[in-house]
Amino acid sequence: MKILLVNKFFYKKGGAETVYFQEREMLRQEGFDIVEFSMTHESNEASDYSDYFVSNVDYYQGSGIIAKLKTAQRFIHNSEACEKFSQLLEKERPDIVHFHNIYHQITPSIIKIAKQFGCITVLTAHDYKIACPNYTMYRDGQVCEACVSGSVWNAFKYRCQEGSASKSLLLSLEALYQSWSKNYHALDVVVSPSAFLSEKIQQKLPTVRTEVIVNGIDENIAQGEIEDEGYFVYVGRLSSEKGVPTLLSAHQQLAVDFPLKVVGTGPMYEQLTAEYDSAEFYGYQSGRELENLIKKARAVIVPSEWYENCSMSVLEAMAYGKPVIGAKIGGIPEQIRDQQEGLLFEAGNQQALTDALHYMATNPEQAQKMGRQARQRLIEKYSLSKHKADLLGLYQELTETQS
Numbered sequence: 001m002k003i004l005l006v007n008k009f010f011y012k013k014g015g016a017e018t019v020y021f022q023e024r025e026m027l028r029q030e031g032f033d034i035v036e037f038s039m040t041h042e043s044n045e046a047s048d049y050s051d052y053f054v055s056n057v058d059y060y061q062g063s064g065i066i067a068k069l070k071t072a073q074r075f076i077h078n079s080e081a082c083e084k085f086s087q088l089l090e091k092e093r094p095d096i097v098h099f100h101n102i103y104h105q106i107t108p109s110i111i112k113i114a115k116q117f118g119c120i121t122v123l124t125a126h127d128y129k130i131a132c133p134n135y136t137m138y139r140d141g142q143v144c145e146a147c148v149s150g151s152v153w154n155a156f157k158y159r160c161q162e163g164s165a166s167k168s169l170l171l172s173l174e175a176l177y178q179s180w181s182k183n184y185h186a187l188d189v190v191v192s193p194s195a196f197l198s199e200k201i202q203q204k205l206p207t208v209r210t211e212v213i214v215n216g217i218d219e220n221i222a223q224g225e226i227e228d229e230g231y232f233v234y235v236g237r238l239s240s241e242k243g244v245p246t247l248l249s250a251h252q253q254l255a256v257d258f259p260l261k262v263v264g265t266g267p268m269y270e271q272l273t274a275e276y277d278s279a280e281f282y283g284y285q286s287g288r289e290l291e292n293l294i295k296k297a298r299a300v301i302v303p304s305e306w307y308e309n310c311s312m313s314v315l316e317a318m319a320y321g322k323p324v325i326g327a328k329i330g331g332i333p334e335q336i337r338d339q340q341e342g343l344l345f346e347a348g349n350q351q352a353l354t355d356a357l358h359y360m361a362t363n364p365e366q367a368q369k370m371g372r373q374a375r376q377r378l379i380e381k382y383s384l385s386k387h388k389a390d391l392l393g394l395y396q397e398l399t400e401t402q403s
Helices: 015-029 065-076 079-092 109-116 165-181 195-204 244-252 269-275 287-295 312-319 350-362 364-381 384-402
Strands: 002-006 033-037 096-099 120-124 189-192 210-212 232-235 260-263 280-283 299-302 324-327 342-345
Touching: 002 015, 002 079, 015 033, 015 384, 033 079, 065 165, 079 109, 096 109, 096 384, 109 120, 120 384, 189 195, 189 384, 195 210, 232 244, 232 287, 232 350, 244 260, 244 269, 244 350, 260 287, 269 280, 299 312, 312 324, 312 364, 324 350, 342 350, 342 364, 350 364
Parallel strands: 002 033, 002 096, 096 120, 120 189, 189 210, 232 260, 232 299, 260 280, 299 324, 324 342
Antiparallel strands: none
């Protein structure tokens, strides 16, 4: 069987690319013929199909009204991507085309082309783009469902893209075009990593089948005894939607002396490091340094205030046998059950988070028990082997139905 994998970035830029390359490798190991379609970039990994990749698109460059109009048109419908994608399909004739992040730089217009070639079409939704023009369902410091329950013109009305009228208008126009063109309706299945995201997609695409296949992580990355050097750790972007200001305030109010290590960078880095001296800021970390920070912590904190999907931070904590103190929002409660694999608290509630931190700091035996249960849950539900089995099962069902 030949499978064409499509993602706008062909290097490990974020969580979506982590899943993309995980699946690429596991499908190769299972003996599938893999074809790739993406966008050119200096950081790309090697590909035998790079000649077909679409030209790099940077929506932050370009000046003059003509250049901006051309950029806007390409943002909504990329003709070059459609042409090169058609050429690749004509040459390779894949059985399945599996799309990941394709909007903006590649555009969903290519979905219908795959269908015209008789391919099975699958898309993994890594965020809320199908339901929300701005993809986050978050604005002005709180979650927002205006475009899910109402018109996509709300993105323009509320200036959802960086407070800019022109950029927000483009998002609304793009969403309107997708609604009119019905590109997403040409999908056989939308794969959602969480039941929560699946429900939001179904609100926008009630006639398109959705299947929940959760993200996975290598259950063998952590070996040996679980360590606990007595501190909390946060790993992620330093921004308001991630709940970092709430976490730092909650930790500052903690009645016991228990360190908090903050790993990551982001738009609030300078402000937060200047305002809070009760936490240790480590900036960006990766590899062995990041691994050690997680594996020696008492617990990992995931205080998000937007609709997290299937958080990789949660999965990494579970892999290392660490309990999670997580916000009760989005897909997090599907991953972590309160008092079993960790503690859940009301998103944005500083006092509730302080209480959860205090409990975990003063109950090391319970924390260790929750950590063991977290690792067991990972093995049973969120392992890469389980992810592979579910994905291959879906592929088999789709091919049998079409044949």
